[in-house]
Amino acid sequence: MNFNYSMPTKIISGKDCIRNNSAVFSKFGKKALIVTGRKSAVLNGSKADVLFALEEEGMECVVFNKVMSNPTIACTYEGAKVARESNVDFIIAIGGGSPIDAAKGIAILAVQEVNEEDLFSGQYKEEVLPIVAVPTTAGTGSEVTQYSILTNDKLETKTSIATPLIFPKVAFLDPKYMLELSITNTINTTVDALSHAVEGMLSVRANLISDALALTSISMIMNALNKLVEAKEMDKLSLLDLSLRETLLEASTLAGMVIAQTGTTVVHAMGYSLTYFKGIDHGRANGLLLGTYLTFVKKEKPDLVGRILKEMQLESISEFEECMSSLFGAKEEITEEEIKLYSKKAITTKNIPNSQVAPNEEELREMFMSVFSL
């Protein structure tokens, strides 16, 4: 098999890993821009740990805490302005995928002039600010990917900046930050990670190493799903303890390492419209669509789907769909007109030719219809 493999992010994992490794920050300069969402980094203790480590090293920082979920292009430019004005040496991104993705855009825009029209061109100068990532959800894997996914109002979808320049230099994985992440957010983000691992195997760029990572991630997540269903049914967050959080975080990072090699496929392409137009959470959107796409792939590649189901310890795709519906409950309502629009948008994405089994626009429509029972 011909393939290349490279994953430049150093991973430091374990409870209290930031406080125990403060010297890591000092390698990147004297002053950091900390990029976070509005509240969670304060509530879950991650920001306090970073501030502690910076103080230990005698370093300064400025905070940009305005990143919303599904970050906008405008928010990224705003963060870059703060980075420039404060003359920071590097960026510490703390949060879910949204702050980490915004931080990646900021890392470019803080040191280069890039117009909005060229932001997704993939053509940048070599110079970007180094990024240290602290994930506080276990889903996107953004701490180990070269993607920054931003809400693009001009194209009415989400668009990625993809360049190896924005791989975080270091990712700190501490599961304790996730202990208070709500059951719904935990389910959504876990299924995003599962979708990355599965889609990675369905990508034209799947290779020996990405498949090995994906299979391990799939197995870890599927073994944890029963606990998530139980926590949801009993409405008991304490069931999701530190050891389970650690498993989910590690599995999510493995799945991030998968998509760093393979990219995502049809499921993410379809899901972006559900998020953009209907406000459906990113991971939930993937979870609603994954079963249908597996059914579509199975017609041409039954062995590939069989391999995935085997790792999931499931007999059939319907069993997988039952599992998703016990996590997600009733689906949103969507009209035929909306589906037409979403299919038209999905067919133009790079994810379609990146899929081993690529649908046409009509087939995308049929998949949407079957998910939303139209």
Ligand code: NAP
């Ligand atoms: P998110 O949008 O980053 O965060 C969702 C919510 O969870 C926010 O309200 C956030 O609050 C809260 N939160 C975060 N960590 C928490 C914690 N430890 N405890 C309690 N609440 C917490 O969600 P996400 O699913 O992680 O990221 C989704 C984004 O990532 C999407 O834009 C998606 O497109 C992108 N994505 C990127 C990649 C990639 O490779 N780059 C891959 C897949 C998806 P605050 O706002 O207060 O922080």
Ligand code: FE
């Ligand atoms: Fe995703």
